[in-house]
Amino acid sequence: MDLSFTETQDMLRDTLARFLADTYDFETRKKMLASPEGRDPGIWRALSSELGLTSAPFAEEHGGMGGGAIENMIMMEELGKVIAIEPWLQTVVIGGGALKAVGGAVADAVIPGIIAGDTTIAFAYAEPQGRYNLADIGTTAKADGAGYVLNGHKASVYAAPWATHLLVTARTGGSRRERAGVELFLIDANSPGISRRDYATVDGFRASEVYFENCAIPGDALLPGGIDLIERIVDEATVAVCAEGSGIARKLLEGTVEYTKQRKQFGQPIGKFQALQHRMADMLIEAEQIASMTLMGTLRLNIPAAERKAAVSLVKAKVSRGLKIAGQSAVQTHGGIGITMELAIGHYFKRATMIESQFGTADYHLERYEALTLPA
Template structure:
């Protein structure tokens, strides 16, 4: 199987890496985190100018028709730079719902604003006791005339405090964990009855807890079939998992690079600690775990368009390996840096925080290991 990038994909890789090299070092990232919303509008504009926000959308919708591999290339670069901007929340999750389930009118209304960078989205799914179960939904959407009334609470909504539009999973019928009777709804963030409490997360990203109290939306707010949209939700979330696997590979790659550079410069007993064989062995082990994660991230990207059962199983397996690799590479990076690795001033700890958050988003390693087991294993 050919894993080499095409000429267009190499140009994409060079483009995004060039932009981030010039605009996104660790000191600049600290400044961006202090801006309103916790990320840089200027950088978001640059991503739009390079066409990266329109990458996965079809040419008919004004995009560039990129696929999962192109998204993987972008996400790996974003992970390497520890980018704060809401690419997953807006382009991967929000854009995914519109691409796979949106009506022509919804696409026309929202996609151009995503592509030009003028609007961002957020996916409101997690509830108090739902954990990683996408079918565990107590937020309700009840019919009122031709529209809907939404009531409920969502937690840890990525980009929830800055988003212009929220995509909210709500139950239209049935009991709490039924696999039918669930639909995603487009809700303006400034709609009457929406209450948003934003806060920073451990990895310097931004999230929000959101309450919906009698929020009225029109009939055109429902994406796809509001009574049978769980397969759509699962597909979009799987695409987000694939994207985060690629982001984790980028973060691990940079963590290993930073650690090896530190081993070459940090001296003990008059010599660089990188000359100690036991530390060389640790760095070699980190490389092995990184390459295992990279291979599984590639496999997941190639499985994005498979049938639901095969895609689900493959993505779960990738999340398992990426989770294991992230933990090992992150922990070893901190250990090999010593005390400096625990400080806020050293960037290596920020990579470990981001890797930890990725491992726990949309299902941790144990959760996905159970999923793979229940489906009879990957092979």
């Protein structure tokens, strides 16, 4: 099997890498985090309308390059290397993934806006009581004439302060934790009846608590597919954050190696000490395994659902544990300065720690893998 990237995929990686090297250095990122909006909107405009990179995973009929999950993996890995705070995961991977799966008029209407950079999407699915159960939903969508009325609360909605649209999971019927009745809606983020409490997250993003109070939405806001569609886009998002983690693992290793060449103790660089060489060798192994497992998971996103879920859980369990090893090793080698705001390694560590649990911890995914693969 040839696992080489195509010429176009290599070009996409090189284009994004060069752009980020020129515009997304650590000091610039810190300034963006400290700004009122928490980012520079010009970066997203450059990625979309100027460089056209947001078109990579979309079909040519929508103005895209005809790519898919591999292109998302490549982009997410490069964004991870600079711990970018752009809404690529929420808008392109999750929102775009849902629209591609649904197709039809809604995809024709919204995807060109994503590609142009005019449409940004936040995924409002998590609820305080739900943990990782996608069917544990208290938010309701009750039929009302030709539309629906939303009521409920969504927690930790990443990129919501920047979003033009919300992708919302809600229950149209059934009881709590029942798969039947769980649906997905794409709605205008400024619809009457929506309120937000915005805040900065520990890893540098902006997120919101989103509240729906008698929020009336049109009937065509419903995206057909139910819980199966939701599970599919969450699996795609899970592999995408693993790709981001791959880029982060590389930078944790690079930063640690560089530090051990500069930091001296007992008259020599600490990188000459065998114990630290062993630690960095372990970090290299984890980085390579994270990259390999992420590629495997990406290639298995289009297989039957049960097999896809098992593959994604296997990948996420490994990546979560690998990031924990890489992140903790980097901080331990740096000492106290490894968790300061002034040093880049601390920011990489924070994002790696968040990815460990995003869309499910290692323990959760090992349990899901077991349930999917072992006889009852």
